[in-house]
Amino acid sequence: MSGGPGGGAMFPIRVRGLRHAPNGRELLSGVDLDLGDEGITVLLGPNGAGKTLLLRALCGLLVPCSGTLDWGGGAQPERGVMMVFQKPMMLRASVLANAVLGLKPLGLSRHDCRSRGIAVLERVGLAHRAHDSARLLSGGEQQRLGLARAWLTRPRLLLLDEPTASLDPSATAEVERIVREIRTDGTRILMVTHNLGQATRLADDIVFMSGGRVHEHTPTRRFFSRPQSDEARRFIQGELPWRMSF
Amino acid sequence: MFASTLTDAVRLLATFDHRVAEIVGLSLQVSGGAVVLGTLIGLPLGASIAVGRFPGKAGVSVLINALMGLPSVVVGVVVYLLLSRSGPFGAFGLLYTPLAMVAAQTLLVVPLMAAIARQVVEDAWQRYAEELQVMRFTWWQSVSTLLHDCRHSLLVAVLAGLGRAMSEVGAVMIVGGNIDRATRVMTTAIALETSKGDLPLAIALGIVLIVLILALNAVAFGLRHWAMRRYG
Numbered sequence: 238m239s240g241g242p243g244g245g246a247m248f249p250i251r252v253r254g255l256r257h258a259p260n261g262r263e264l265l266s267g268v269d270l271d272l273g274d275e276g277i278t279v280l281l282g283p284n285g286a287g288k289t290l291l292l293r294a295l296c297g298l299l300v301p302c303s304g305t306l307d308w309g310g311g312a313q314p315e316r317g318v319m320m321v322f323q324k325p326m327m328l329r330a331s332v333l334a335n336a337v338l339g340l341k342p343l344g345l346s347r348h349d350c351r352s353r354g355i356a357v358l359e360r361v362g363l364a365h366r367a368h369d370s371a372r373l374l375s376g377g378e379q380q381r382l383g384l385a386r387a388w389l390t391r392p393r394l395l396l397l398d399e400p401t402a403s404l405d406p407s408a409t410a411e412v413e414r415i416v417r418e419i420r421t422d423g424t425r426i427l428m429v430t431h432n433l434g435q436a437t438r439l440a441d442d443i444v445f446m447s448g449g450r451v452h453e454h455t456p457t458r459r460f461f462s463r464p465q466s467d468e469a470r471r472f473i474q475g476e477l478p479w480r481m482s483f
Numbered sequence: 484m485f486a487s488t489l490t491d492a493v494r495l496l497a498t499f500d501h502r503v504a505e506i507v508g509l510s511l512q513v514s515g516g517a518v519v520l521g522t523l524i525g526l527p528l529g530a531s532i533a534v535g536r537f538p539g540k541a542g543v544s545v546l547i548n549a550l551m552g553l554p555s556v557v558v559g560v561v562v563y564l565l566l567s568r569s570g571p572f573g574a575f576g577l578l579y580t581p582l583a584m585v586a587a588q589t590l591l592v593v594p595l596m597a598a599i600a601r602q603v604v605e606d607a608w609q610r611y612a613e614e615l616q617v618m619r620f621t622w623w624q625s626v627s628t629l630l631h632d633c634r635h636s637l638l639v640a641v642l643a644g645l646g647r648a649m650s651e652v653g654a655v656m657i658v659g660g661n662i663d664r665a666t667r668v669m670t671t672a673i674a675l676e677t678s679k680g681d682l683p684l685a686i687a688l689g690i691v692l693i694v695l696i697l698a699l700n701a702v703a704f705g706l707r708h709w710a711m712r713r714y715g
Contacts, residue, residue, distance in 0.1 A: 296617050320617045326610060328632045329714035339618045341628070372715025390618070 247308040247317055247393055248274035248425065250295070255304035257290055257449075265290055265301065266449035272394075277416065277426040279440035279457075281433070283472060286446040288429045292396045295427070296320045319392035323399045325383025327371040332363055335371040335382055339390040353389055361385040361415050377408025384415050388422070395419060397428040401435060413439055433473070437461060445469040491683035492690060502684065507691050510668040513581050513655070514648040517588030521644045525593040526637060529600025530626045533608050544601060550594030555587075559657030562587040566658065579660040584668070587654035592644035599640035604629045635710040638703045646696060 255268040265287045272278060280288040293299035294306065296318050308314055319339070328335055337354040345353075358364040361381040366374065371382060380400055387395055397416065401409040409432075416439060420426050430436055436443060436457065443460040445453040445468070452466040464470040495503055532543055564570050566578040566586070577583045607629050615625050630637070652670035659666035661675060669688045676685040 298613055298616060316619060318617075320614075322614060326614045327715075328628070329635070329710070330632070338628075341624055342619045342621065370714045 247311070247314045248272065249309060250394070251305075251307040252291075252295075253305045253307070255291070255294060255301050255306070257287075257294070257299065257301045264449050265294070265304075268304070268446075268449070268451055270444060270451055270454065272425065272427065274393075274425055275420075275423070276441035277420050277428060277439050278442050278444055279436040280427065280429045280444050280446060281431075281436055281469075281472065282446035287449040288446050289398055291446070292320060292398055292427065292429060295394070296396055314393075316390070317393040318396065319387040319390055319394075320396040320398065321380075321383045321387050321400055323402050325379060325386070327374070327379055327382070329370070329372060331368050332371045332374065332382060333358065333367040336363075336367075336385050336389060339386050343390075357385045357389045360388075360418065362411065375408070377404050377411060380404060380408070380412055381415060384412065384419065388415075388419050388424075391422075392424055394425045394427065397426065399429050399431065401430065401432060409435070433461075445472065447472070488682045488686060492686035495683055495687040496690065500684075500687070503687055503691065505664065506667055506669055506672045506688060507695075509581065509666075510649065510670075510692075511695075513584045513668055514588060514645060516581075516585040517592055517648045518641060518645045520585070520589040521592035521596050521648075522641055524589070525596030525644065526600045526630060526640065527626060528593070529597035529602075529640075530604040530630050531622075532597070533601045533605035534622060534625050534629065547594055547598045547601060551598050553591065553594060554653070555591055555651040556653035556657065558587055558590045559654035562590065562654065562658045578658060579662060579666060581659070581666060583658040584655045584666060587658045588648040588651065591651060591654060592648050595647055596640045596644045599643060600630075600633075600637055603633050603636045603640070607633050635707050635714075638707060642700060642703050645699060649692065649696065 250270075250272040252268055252270040252272075255265050256263070257265040268287065268291060270291070280291065282288050290299060294301050297313060298320075306313060328338065333351070333354045336358055337350040340350050340353065355364060355367060358367055361384060363374075363378060363381060363385065366378070371379070374382060384397075384400070400416070401412050404412065413435065416426060416428070428439070440457045442454065442456050444451055445460065445464070445466065447468045453460065453464065453469045455465060460469065461473060464473060529547070532540065532547065562583060563578065566572050566575070566583050568578075577586070604626075608625070611629065611632075612625075615628065620628065650670060652674055655661075655666070655668055656671050656674070659668070659671065661667050661671040667675075669692050673685045673688050673692075676682070676688075
């Protein structure tokens with residue numbers, strides 16, 4: 238885990254006019270966003286705002302109808318972007334085997350994978366469970382393992398989709414500690430959460446989305462004290478209704 | 484009549500009759516060989532179809548499913564034509580040998596194992612695909628990872644293949660010829676001894692066949708339950 242994350246220059250990331258409308262249903266309606274090379278950005282917004290879709294577009298899982306993604310002046314890098322899902326997959330294997338899964342495409346030796354895996358498990362507090370089955374871990378431990386798996390690949394950009402949804406406060410605090418450590422290690426983090434307290438604790442800046450577009454991108458303190466858009470103000474006050482669509 | 488036949492059959496088993504032992508041994512070799520080959524071909528084939536994106540994927544899946552019901556005599560005839568003197572592999576002289584029987588049984592079990600593997604791996608692929616794609620797994624890395632992850636469920640495919648191989652009679656009869664001490668296996672021996680009226684030997688072999696299949700299923704069942712407790 239020593240040294241900064243690998244990968245060439247991929248910042249600033251410029252998203253311009255990103256639009257996604259499967260079957261004519263507009264889910265992203267011209268998203269514009271700029272991301273610099275450090276810090277933690279939290280994506281806030283009501284359900285159906287397009288936050289997760291934006292993450293999926295950034296990691297290549299979603300091909301938008303139109304718009305551009307500019308990675309430091311080039312195309313999307315082959316490696317360097319990782320995503321941790323709300324419920325990370327756990328193979329029927331040990332915690333250690335799951336932790337080193339992301340190293341498989343790199344073709345490292347078994348010994349190298351193992352030593353790196355143990356090191357990252359120590360950092361997320363799971364080294365003592367390295368040989369237990371990953372599927373028998375608690376939800377919080379599985380989320381920490383998901384973060385460890387992503388961290389081990391030393392991504393330049395880490396996308397987190399509600400990593401603490403359904404976790405208790407102590408598990409949430411542990412995940413937040415790890416997220417801070419990953420950031421300190423030099424990884425740029427873009428994270429979706431519905432937990433406003435968590436956004437306050439972790440974020441350097443907030444991107445507020447609603448109705449498939451970005452309404453506001455401001456430093457955290459300013460977002461919560463003086464939101465620029467009416468939607469953001471209403472969201473903070475709990476007045477913005479969730480978009481229900483069937 | 485039935486009681487005395489059964490008593491004679493049990494006596495054959497209790498005295499480890501050399502005819503029974505020979506036939507059971509050859510059956511295990513032939514069916515075991517076919518299942519090993521079927522596992523090596525069928526499971527990766529099924530997993531590759533599940534993970535792959537290619538034109539005609541649905542058609543291939545339908546074909547594999549349809550081939551599960553392939554009549555064993557048809558496979559026997561096809562292998563017979565391939566291995567007969569005038570066939571493309573006639574020069575190898577494999578017809579009426581255990582190797583020909585292994586080939587025929589392999590052709591029978593591959594579609595069955597591939598179809599089950601495709602279904603099992605496809606279910607897992609739907610759950611894991613996005614994370615494996617984000618980690619930039621290649622097609623083959625995804626296939627091998629999923630095969631390993633589904634290994635306990637895929638035991639069903641192996642057992643199904645073994646069941647089909649051990650219980651089929653048509654293909655091995657055609658390509659093996661049911662030659663005494665050369666290509667006679669349990670199913671062909673049962674058919675022959677019954678037609679000859681030597682029912683004790685037929686029943687003794689039938690008992691062995693059923694006990695073997697029950698034992699293998701019990702082991703697989705236990706293994707799967709142990710794995711579920713161990714890995715969740």
